[in-house]
Amino acid sequence: MRKKTILRKNEENRKSNRRLKTLIKNCQKDFRLKLAKISEIDISELKKAMIKVQVFLDRAASRGVIHKNNAARRKSKLFLTVKKLEENLTSERGE
16 A cells, blocks of 8 residues: 555656756747847846746756756856856947
């Protein structure tokens, strides 16, 4: 009886973890698509997409789906990408 309960719970956790990982991948894909179309959209939309990815990464790290350093590394890459883009846009406007 106990073994069946454990197996059922493991399956539920696996599905939940997979769902969260899929959400993260989809949000990151959305971020990359907006990054590719930056000339057409405002940078505020890109920042909103970045925040959405950050929320899901934090949620996954707090639940133990991914390691906290993995989440930190991914968020750091996002922030650096947006920061470099902002610097490039401000330097183009200044010239």
